[in-house]
Amino acid sequence: MTTRWLSPEEQRAWRAYIAASALLEDTLDRRLQQEAGLPHLYYSVLAMLSEAPDRRLRMTDLAEVLKITRSRLTYAVARLEKDGAVRREDCEWDKRGSVAVLTDEGMALLERTAPGHVETVRRAVFDHLDPGQVEQLERICTGITKALQGDGTETVTPDDLPWRRRSCPSS
Amino acid sequence: MTTRWLSPEEQRAWRAYIAASALLEDTLDRRLQQEAGLPHLYYSVLAMLSEAPDRRLRMTDLAEVLKITRSRLTYAVARLEKDGAVRREDCEWDKRGSVAVLTDEGMALLERTAPGHVETVRRAVFDHLDPGQVEQLERICTGITKALQGDGTETVTPDDLPWRRRSCPSS
DNA sequence: GGCATCTGGTTCAAGTTTTAAACAATAACT
DNA sequence: AGTTATTGTTTAAAACTTGAACCAGATGCC
Numbered sequence: 005m006t007t008r009w010l011s012p013e014e015q016r017a018w019r020a021y022i023a024a025s026a027l028l029e030d031t032l033d034r035r036l037q038q039e040a041g042l043p044h045l046y047y048s049v050l051a052m053l054s055e056a057p058d059r060r061l062r063m064t065d066l067a068e069v070l071k072i073t074r075s076r077l078t079y080a081v082a083r084l085e086k087d088g089a090v091r092r093e094d095c096e097w098d099k100r101g102s103v104a105v106l107t108d109e110g111m112a113l114l115e116r117t118a119p120g121h122v123e124t125v126r127r128a129v130f131d132h133l134d135p136g137q138v139e140q141l142e143r144i145c146t147g148i149t150k151a152l153q154g155d156g157t158e159t160v161t162p163d164d165l166p167w168r169r170r171s172c173p174s175s
Numbered sequence: 176m177t178t179r180w181l182s183p184e185e186q187r188a189w190r191a192y193i194a195a196s197a198l199l200e201d202t203l204d205r206r207l208q209q210e211a212g213l214p215h216l217y218y219s220v221l222a223m224l225s226e227a228p229d230r231r232l233r234m235t236d237l238a239e240v241l242k243i244t245r246s247r248l249t250y251a252v253a254r255l256e257k258d259g260a261v262r263r264e265d266c267e268w269d270k271r272g273s274v275a276v277l278t279d280e281g282m283a284l285l286e287r288t289a290p291g292h293v294e295t296v297r298r299a300v301f302d303h304l305d306p307g308q309v310e311q312l313e314r315i316c317t318g319i320t321k322a323l324q325g326d327g328t329e330t331v332t333p334d335d336l337p338w339r340r341r342s343c344p345s346s
Numbered sequence: 347g348g349c350a351t352c353t354g355g356t357t358c359a360a361g362t363t364t365t366a367a368a369c370a371a372t373a374a375c376t
Numbered sequence: 377a378g379t380t381a382t383t384g385t386t387t388a389a390a391a392c393t394t395g396a397a398c399c400a401g402a403t404g405c406c
Contacts, residue, residue, distance in 0.1 A: 007290040014301050017309045020316035021300075022219065025196050026242040027323045043362090048193065063384060071197040076364065078385060083362095100372045100383045119178040129192075130185050132318045138188045140311045145191035147303045152198045214391085235354060247393065249356055254391095271354045271401045 028128055035124050040117040041087075045072070046080055047121065050089060050114050053106035060105040062095065071149075089113055199299055206295050211288040212258075216243070217251055218292065221260060221285050224277035231276040233266065242320075260284055 010018060032044045040047060052069055053059050067077040081104050084090040089110030095101030106114075130138065181189060203215045211218060223240055224230050238248040252275050255261040260281030266272030277285075301309065 007293055008297060009293060010297070010301065013306070013309050013313070017313035017316070018296060018300070020313045020320065023240075023242050024316035024319040024323075025200070027320055029196070030242070031323050045363095064382085069194075071194050071201070073365080074384060075366080075386090079363075082385095095383095098373075098383080100370095102384065122178060122180060125189060126179060126181070128319055128322050129189070130181065132322060133315060135184070137311060137315055138184050140308060141315055142184070142188035142191045144304060144308055144312055145188070145195035148195040148299055149191065149198055151299050151303060152195075152202050216392095233354085234356095244394080245355060246357090246395080250392070253356095266354090269354080269402075271399095273355065 031128060032121070032124060036117070036121060039120050040113060042084075045070070046084060047114075047117070049077075049080055049084060049104075050106060050110055051118075053090070053104060054111060054114055058105075059111070060093070060103050062101055062103055064101075066104060084110070202299060203292070203295060207288070207292060210291050211284060213255075216241070217255060218285075218288070220248075220251055220255060220275075221277060221281055222289075224261065224275060225282060225285055229276075230282070231264070231274050234273055234275060237275060242324075255281070 029044065036042055036044055036047050042050075048070060049066065052066060053061055063074060063077060063081070066081075067074045070077070072080075081090055081092065085092060089107060091105045091107050093103045093105055095103050133141065200215065207213050207215055207218050213221075219241060220237065223237060224232055234248060234252070235245060237252075238245045241248070243251075252261055252263065256263060260278060262276045262278050264274045264276055266274050304312065
């Protein structure tokens with residue numbers, strides 16, 4: 005098949021996206037590095053845990069929501085554990101499993117740094133979007149996610165949280 | 176000031192964005208690594224050069240459009256040069272400067288791999304957006320970029336290309 | 347001109363991530 | 377029981393990024 009090139013409009017949109025995402029990730033990383041001593045991804049780990057029931061999540065679930073490899077997550081959690089923000093426990097009903105738990109210290113770190121982070125996100129993104137655009141953004145991004153892993157696997161979003169794996173086996 | 180937290184809608188949009196961008200960058204990186212042996216950023220360097228007049232750009236200009244540090248770019252270009260895809264020349268009218276030039280080999284690499292890359296982008300992003308959404312995406316992203324570097328510096332987009340620095344000094 | 351300052355770009359040292367592949371333990375299926 | 381699939385970690389290597397320091401050349405100012 006001959007290539008379906010991008011139209012000029014798509015081209016512009018794509019480049020705008022590339023620039024914005026590079027800049028955004030960079031900004032968040034730098035900011036969080038200063039405020040919390042953590043890169044953005046690591047902060048996200050804490051954030052996810054903080055909202056999970058009981059502040060605990062299976063490694064695989066965590067990796068799935070964050071869309072990163074388990075290997076990468078292992079490294080991240082190892083560091084967060086060294087920092088005292090996270091603790092690992094064994095999963096009781098699946099002896100292979102391990103569970104990441106947000107410690108009080110981790111929660112404190114999060115509470116201390118969240119306002120600054122949110123403020124950054126707000127200024128960078130939401131302060132100049134109207135409600136319609138917010139909705140569009142969600143739609144567009146959800147679509148991308150679905151397209152990229154719609155092949156077989158089902159998309160897992162943070163809202164699915166009270167977890168598949170977390171709950172004890174049904175019988 | 177008390178923190179202006181994200182509304183539920185904003186929260187959802189933000190998370191959708193985090194997931195999508197992580198997944199997207201990951202996919203593009205992997206794909207390009209296979210097809211071209213290059214990470215996405217490096218591919219973008221070649222792409223930008225390919226469209227610049229004469230296929231050449233000042234390092235700083237390149238860094239600015241790609242929103243990366245000069246240091247990072249130096250490293251990238253060094254590798255691309257080793258691969259033979261880019262060559263560096265001295266800037267004639269500013270003896271401090273250096274200019275990255277896309278070689279024929281680099282151009283060939285780009286032409287060989289562009290169709291696959293574009294196809295990936297299309298399937299991941301544009302195949303499920305209508306024209307209105309494409310426009311919204313550009314608007315939103317442009318807004319983010321402006322917000323993040325609106326502080327003093329002016330935003331440089333690829334369309335500004337026939338460059339400030341490229342043209343010879345005016346007098 | 348001469349001095350201070352700024353820019354463009356690279357280099358250095360260091361560390362951080364990242365990855366892929368291999369592995370051990372356990373679960374699940376047949 | 378035996379095979380296959382998952383979970384999570386480890387390992388070894390490489391790739392990348394960063395920030396600071398630095399040089400050479402440009403610019404501005406007196």
